[in-house]
Amino acid sequence: MPNDKEICQRCEKCKKKLVGDIELAGMGCGSHRVVLLFRETPDRNWIQCDGCNRLLCKNCCEKPKSGYCNSCFIKVHIPERTEVFAKGGKR
Numbered sequence: 001m002p003n004d005k006e007i008c009q010r011c012e013k014c015k016k017k018l019v020g021d022i023e024l025a026g027m028g029c030g031s032h033r034v035v036l037l038f039r040e041t042p043d044r045n046w047i048q049c050d051g052c053n054r055l056l057c058k059n060c061c062e063k064p065k066s067g068y069c070n071s072c073f074i075k076v077h078i079p080e081r082t083e084v085f086a087k088g089g090k091r
């Protein structure tokens with residue numbers, strides 16, 4: 001019997017096996033919506049782009065802290081606004 005419980009995900013770019021996961025760390029309130037706060041497990045080596053939902057390993061993503069893949073980061077990153085969206089952080 002196949003056991004597909006453990007999903008083997010791979011980077012869309014280099015096909016590297018992705019390990020680690022995201023866990024729910026809590027909830028916060030945005031200006032007009034509830035924001036779920038996630039944090040990654042220490043062994044996590046990938047990100048899921050907030051823009052296009054693609055899975056990328058951190059080697060293939062130039063700005064893993066931003067939560068965006070390279071092409072989406074360029075789209076959302078307007079030069080005048082150097083402020084980076086801190087994932088899971090409070091302001």
Ligand SMILES: [Zn+2]
Nearest residue numbers: 011014057060
């Ligand atoms: Zn990769």
Ligand SMILES: [Zn+2]
Nearest residue numbers: 049052069072
């Ligand atoms: Zn993207």
